[in-house]
Amino acid sequence: MLKISLMDQSDLEEAFKIEEQTNPSPWSKENFFSSFDVGHKSLVCKTGKEIVGFIIFSVVKKESHLLNIAVLKEWQKRGAGSLLMKSMIGQSKAMGAKKVLLEVRSKNNNAIIFYKKFNFIQDAVRVDYYTGKNPDDAVLMSLDI
Numbered sequence: 001m002l003k004i005s006l007m008d009q010s011d012l013e014e015a016f017k018i019e020e021q022t023n024p025s026p027w028s029k030e031n032f033f034s035s036f037d038v039g040h041k042s043l044v045c046k047t048g049k050e051i052v053g054f055i056i057f058s059v060v061k062k063e064s065h066l067l068n069i070a071v072l073k074e075w076q077k078r079g080a081g082s083l084l085m086k087s088m089i090g091q092s093k094a095m096g097a098k099k100v101l102l103e104v105r106s107k108n109n110n111a112i113i114f115y116k117k118f119n120f121i122q123d124a125v126r127v128d129y130y131t132g133k134n135p136d137d138a139v140l141m142s143l144d145i
């Protein structure tokens with residue numbers, strides 16, 4: 001059974017492996033670990049002791065920023081991402097947020113379908129936002145909560 005819990009420091013290595021496996025341009029290990037240290041909120045989805053996915057977000061006043069979400073390839077399309085998203089929305093509301101904001105690569109169709117399923121709407125496109133090895137535009141999306 002899949003369960004959501006707060007990410008613990010001891011979960012970081014395993015969660016970072018998921019980031020490396022799933023993100024075409026993964027956060028550096030330093031960024032990943034420091035995100036935890038600066039107090040971004042992070043949740044993990046586990047089956048038993050195994051982490052199958054994580055979500056990282058930051059609530060500033062009335063806005064919750066979804067910074068990262070990933071689910072192990074073999075666990076995708078089995079509800080883990082939805083559980084993480086629902087928990088994140090619940091926690092963001094509890095902290096006073098009225099909106100969730102995110103940026104997604106325009107070529108990341110699966111993620112865009114996933115966000116649309118949660119009724120996120122597209123607000124804008126930032127052309128050439130992502131540079132480096134995998135250049136892409138960023139789609140800015142939001143959801144009133």
Ligand SMILES: CC(C)(COP(=O)(O)OP(=O)(O)OC[C@H]1O[C@@H](n2cnc3c(N)ncnc32)[C@H](O)[C@@H]1OP(=O)(O)O)[C@@H](O)C(=O)NCCC(=O)NCCS
Pocket residue numbers: 022023068069070071072075076077078079080081082083103104105108110111113114115117
């Ligand atoms: C986006 C992601 C987190 C979704 O997690 P997930 O556990 O697969 O999501 P769920 O199983 O809860 O899927 C919920 C819905 O999202 C959509 N969806 C998810 N994966 C999809 C895919 N591969 N193709 C099409 N639709 C998909 C479907 O509408 C699905 O509903 P359905 O199962 O009733 O069809 C996951 O695909 C992932 O980790 N991707 C790689 C990392 C990434 O791109 N992160 C986003 C960065 S902005």
